Amino acid sequence: MNTFAHLLGYLVDLFTALLGSVLLLRAWVYAQAIPTADPIARFCIALTDWLVLPVAKTMRASGKWHWPAILSAFGVAILSSILSRLLFGIPMSILGLVVSPFALLIRWGTEMVLWGTVIWVVLSWLQSASPVTRTLGYLVDPFLRPARRLIPMIKGFDLSPILVFILCQVILIIIPPLARGIV
Template sequence: MFFQILSFLLDVAAGLLGGACLLRLYMQLQRVPFGNPVGRFVFALTDWIVLPLRKLLPGYKRWDVASLIAAYVFELAQFGIIALILGRVAVVPVLAFFGLIRLVISGAVGLTVVYAVLSWVNADSPMTDVIDRLAAPLLRPFRRVIPLVGGFDLSPLALLVVLQVLAMIVASLQDALIR
């Protein structure tokens, strides 16, 4: 039971901090201003690790390499602690890589769900514009193929199905590599 609790707490902490680092990277790629509440939250959560890393790892074009590496470091720490308990330290970098991919997929799922809910309630929140700008590039390929059905946009549903399939593939690959 102790191991399950520790694993859960590590997963929550790595997911929150690593996810914030990935969101910072994605917001910079999409050129979303950070003056909104989401941007300020992301900066407050990640500045302590991203800014020192940025001195060592400069960005590449529009890619904030420091944010990506920070997310990987959180995943590495999570799986490193678990591996020390279990005694399987050799597979930690691979597990952290797959953890990072799962974090990207989970973030896209969360973003899509929030976008869909905000589109239903028609909220006039400052976050609505930010969420729309972040979700639009993910939904664009589906919107080209799937027409509106009775005035409803089914592209978020299609994206969620694809993301779930990707999550299953990643889990299967991870299991195959570890065994």
């Protein structure tokens, strides 16, 4: 593979991962009932409306989940899988084309939890009164809560983000071969 194809493949992976992650974040913000006036919600809406609104005309968000955002993220994952296969010379197998988009969604969601937790920990030390810190706390709390049951606080220090970080890293070791379609 030449350098240009490698660079182009990297850029495709980067931009589709960013877009897919923001789409999943939009769905998670909706699921956690974060108000649309919140800065994180406004950020997600501003970056993804161009893709989500046309999908929302054919299907509505229902129940707890924002299905137009999830379907849009799945579409981005399919596009990323196909483009990566073409750029990196990975054969197009039916099984790979089915598994790869789901693996990408898991990877993007896991990276979102990982980075959300890291950013929340840093902000909680530096700017604990910030509205963004509070919202991030609401968004990562469903992942931290089970870890808090396993690891109690030590002298007021919450170690649960470390367990979440380790579990996310384990998932991110397992998922990339599936995301590349090597099944």
